[in-house]
Amino acid sequence: MTAPIEAEGLVRRFGDLVAVDGVDLEVQPAEVFGFLGPNGAGKSTTVRMLTTLLKPTAGRARVAGFDVVREAGRVRRAIGVALQDAAIDPLMTGTELLRLQAVLHGIPRRHADRRGAELLERVGLTAAADRRVGTYSGGMRRRLDLALSLVHEPEVLFLDEPTTGLDPMSRVALWEEVRALNQERGTTVLLTTQYLEEADQLAGRIAIIDYGRIVRQGEPRALKSEVGAPTLLLAVDEAHHAAAVAALAGFGEERPAGPGEVAIGLEGGAARVPDAVRALDAAGISVNHMELNQPSLDDVFAEATGRRLEGAEEPAGGGGTPAATGG
């Protein structure tokens, strides 16, 4: 069986700017695939090419077995897409938009109304079905957008940053919906996100994209284990920064960190935290905060790109283990 999404050497240039620079992808049937990267990395441009909205400058891609350029119409029949900015007419009601979407996909009215009602119930919008979308909250719009993308029961679903701007509860609700879709119907999902937690929670495999190139690809757990040692992260005064780096030089390799922070891959893990604390104390360094983090996707990103993912968010209570606070 051909993979539902295949891309080979996909390139997109806008004048001199290379937005996507030779992306290779292969997403397996019934897989949730996470496409992770910072803003402007090329995630959305890749999705726009895979969903036929943008012509690749070079390379080729097939979605649901069809070429995205030569068989664009057949691709469109097989995919559902929820783009980054949920573009929903605020003057129409949820029911009206679902009916319109059904007409666009050639679904007869008798099926369309039943399907629309099912989807509204599924995403928890039955009570708001006849309200204008302009009165919906951000989370409700995203859920309606998801319902619209499912009207024709697509084989492949593209979700472009589906939870950006949502509050934590709405985000979790949408995750559950995506999981259910994937598990109940076997829908293949390609999800772009800049949230580490989202990729970790939902995706069976991920690709990390930076400056238009895929820098890492694989299962989150495997990628994290490749990073190796956990990260010891210190917050120190700027005056002590260089001394702290020197004091910890023998404990592991320095890793990218934010301003006012020092990070090292602590060889030997938690057992070596006391030694590290003693070394810092001996050097007379005042530490404002210290934590030991198990390898995260942010570490994977940092290891691959030399910097941290902008706006990176760690799972609440997961990964980060406060080791010490204060000096």
Add this chain to the structure above:
Amino acid sequence: MTAARTAFDHGVAGRPLAVAAALAWRNLVGIRRVPATFVPAVVMPVFFLIAFSGQYRGIVEIPGFATDNVLSWYTPMAVLMGASFAGVGTAFSVARDLETGFFDRLLLSPAARGAIMCGSLLAGAARGLITFALVTAVGLAGGAAVPGGVPGLVSLLIAALGVATVAGLWALGLVYRIKSQSAGPVVQVGIFVGLFLTTAQAPLEVITGWLHPVARLNPVSQILELARQGFLEGVAWSSTWPGLAAIGGLAAVMLVFAVRGMRTLTP
């Protein structure tokens, strides 16, 4: 090969007529819910009708005018102006959809691109029908005479729908290329040049200087004759077919312009 079958895959994309009707319906629902988006398209031609017929009341006394009723002279022109605004208005709705991203939803569907464009044109025609009814009613209430009777009104309606379509295609062609409402000034310049460098204000026999050959060659003059004939005298085939041919010719040229514009939106 992965089979792209879904529970609702009936082997067809959205049927073109159903898609066009649904998109036109959406546009009209928008008007009903926010009338302010359409009011100018009706108010402006009525304003022009009142202003021109008041300001140039004596113009019809100049030899060469086929009527001495200034409202009979100006009402068809105002109707066509309203029809052009109607066509342009739907294209501006498309510009808003392009700006907000809603148009991507349409492009991501398997519906035929021609059907999506027809939806806009159908909405423009429906808007044109509304402006035709309202502006004509104002003209008749003010004292415009229609010696051509019902056939004269039908001629005006056909001309109005034709102008709404031609103006809509012109505006869509620009909006598809510029992809925003900033296409507005260019669209309006084209509309005003097309509409006023004609016999809109005076019969060809009365026009002198450089405007005479321009108005004679401008096909919109023929559409004005089609629209006006019932308000000046009876309806005659000799005044009808040139107008129909002008609508057909302009629509064909603008259709090519709009289709090429649409092709810039997707691979």
